[in-house]
Amino acid sequence: MKEINETQYEKMAIQWFPGHMTKARRMIGEDLKLVDAVCELLDARIPQSSRNPDIDSLTAGKPRLVVMNRCDLADPELTARWRAFFRSQGLAVLETDAKTGTGIKRFPQAVRALLRDKLAELEARGQGNRPLRVMILGIPNVGKSTFINRLAGRKAAVAGDRPGVTRGKQWITIDNSLLLLDTPGILWPRFESQEVGEALALTNAIKAEVVDRETLAANFMLRLRATRPEVLAARYKFQPAADLDGFGLLEEAGRKRGFLISGGEVDTERMANVLLNEYHEGRLGRLTLETPPEVSP
Numbered sequence: 661m662k663e664i665n666e667t668q669y670e671k672m673a674i675q676w677f678p679g680h681m682t683k684a685r686r687m688i689g690e691d692l693k694l695v696d697a698v699c700e701l702l703d704a705r706i707p708q709s710s711r712n713p714d715i716d717s718l719t720a721g722k723p724r725l726v727v728m729n730r731c732d733l734a735d736p737e738l739t740a741r742w743r744a745f746f747r748s749q750g751l752a753v754l755e756t757d758a759k760t761g762t763g764i765k766r767f768p769q770a771v772r773a774l775l776r777d778k779l780a781e782l783e784a785r786g787q788g789n790r791p792l793r794v795m796i797l798g799i800p801n802v803g804k805s806t807f808i809n810r811l812a813g814r815k816a817a818v819a820g821d822r823p824g825v826t827r828g829k830q831w832i833t834i835d836n837s838l839l840l841l842d843t844p845g846i847l848w849p850r851f852e853s854q855e856v857g858e859a860l861a862l863t864n865a866i867k868a869e870v871v872d873r874e875t876l877a878a879n880f881m882l883r884l885r886a887t888r889p890e891v892l893a894a895r896y897k898f899q900p901a902a903d904l905d906g907f908g909l910l911e912e913a914g915r916k917r918g919f920l921i922s923g924g925e926v927d928t929e930r931m932a933n934v935l936l937n938e939y940h941e942g943r944l945g946r947l948t949l950e951t952p953p954e955v956s957p
C-alpha cells in the first residue's frame with residue numbers, strides 16, 4: 661500500500677520551520693505579559709493532535725482554559741472523557757460548537773471562574789472594573805475566527821488563516837469586563853508522526869494538497885474498521901472483511917455506491933473524496949479519532 665511518505669510531512673513542517681516558529685514563540689512570550697489567562701481552542705475530534713506540542717511550556721504560569729470546539733462533530737462520550745482528562749491536568753474546559761454558537765455563552769463565566777483569585781486581587785486593589793484579558797490560541801482552521809466572531813456577536817476576526825502566515829494581533833472587546841487577544845495564524849500543530857499527520861489532514865487542519873487523499877482515505881478506512889466498523893455498515897452498506905487492506909475497503913465501498921469506471925473497475929479516487937467529504941460534513945456520525953489517557957477517579 662502507498663503511504664503518506666516523509667517528504668510530505670517535511671513539506672507540512674517546512675511551512676512552519678524554523679523562522680515562523682521562532683517568531684511565533686517570541687510573540688506569544690511577549691503577549692503573555694499582557695493577559696490574565698490563555699485559552700487554547702482544540703478540535704474535539706482530535707484533542708491530542710490539535711494541541712500545540714509546546715503549549716505547556718509556552719504558556720507556563722498562566723491560568724488556562726481549553727475549548728473543545730466542533731463538539732457537534734465529536735462523540736459526546738469521548739468528549740466527556742477528554743473533559744475529565746484535561747481537568748485532571750489542571751485545565752478549565754469548555755465545549756463549543758462555534759458554527760451554531762452552542763456553549764459560547766458560557767465562555768465569560770468560565771473565564772471568571774478560572775480567574776476567581778485574580779478578580780479578588782483586583783477588587784482588593786480597587787480595580788474590580790478592569791476587564792479580564794484572555795489570549796486566544798489555536799492551530800489554523802480549528803475555528804478560532806468563528807469562535808471569536810460568535811463571542812463578539814460581530815465579525816471581529818478574519819477567518820481562513822493560512823498555516824505559517826502571521827498577521828498582527830488584535831484586541832477584541834467582548835463587553836466591558838472581557839477583552840480577547842487574537843493572535844492570528846501563529847500556533848503550529850504537531851508534526852510528530854504519520855498518525856498525527858493523518859488526524860490533522862482528516863479534520864482539514866492540514867491543507868489537503870499536501871497529502872495523497874486516496875492514501876489518507878484508505879488508512880481512514882482501516883481506522884474505521886478497527887474502531888467503528890458499524891459506521892461502514894451503516895453508511896456504506898458493507899461488512900468490512902478482515903483480510904482487505906485500506907484500498908480494498910475503499911473499493912468495496914465504491915462498488916456499493918456504484919462508482920465504476922471502464923472495465924468494471926471501481927473509481928477509488930472518487931470514493932476516497934466521498935469518504936473524506938462525508939467525514940468533514942459529519943455524515944458518518946459524531947466521530948472522535950482519539951481516546952484520552954485513563955484518568956484515575
Ligand code: G4P
Binds near residue numbers: 732760806821864
Ligand atoms: P480558524 O480561524 O481557526 O482558521 O478557523 P475558521 O473560524 O475560519 O473556521 C474554519 C471552518 O470551520 C469554517 O468553515 C467554520 O464554519 C467551521 N467551524 C468552526 N467552528 C465549528 C464548529 O464548532 N463546528 C463545525 N461543524 N464547524 C465549525 P468553512 O470556512 O465553511 O469551511 P468548512 O471547513 O466548513 O468547509
